[in-house]
Amino acid sequence: MQLQSDIFGVPVQVPNVEELSGLGAAYLAGIAMGIYDASNVFQHVKSDRYTPSMSTQIRAKKISGWRNAINMLLSNSNTPLVEESLQSNDRRSDDYDQLQALLARGAFRSEVKIAQRA
16 A cells, blocks of 8 residues: 555555445445434544655656556567557556546545535
């Protein structure tokens, strides 16, 4: 999780719950029914928090190395999908840049509010 925090440049909080899917579904149902308050529903769940500690230069170098490794694997393949994969690599890069911009703006911090409106 530390690597994810470092690569995306955002804090990552990991709940110490084995069945997180079930807990999340139960909390969402409880929020929808007015049983739980969305603003503090997770305050009793213990979690580990990882904060970014990698420099911007090292992060960029690691991402570049990962992209180069993927491109080498794809270019050494004899499958018909290689050309399409290489062409779509630019789109994936754009998607990554868009994700970074969304994360920087805090776009994913309002999932509970969105779920509450539904």
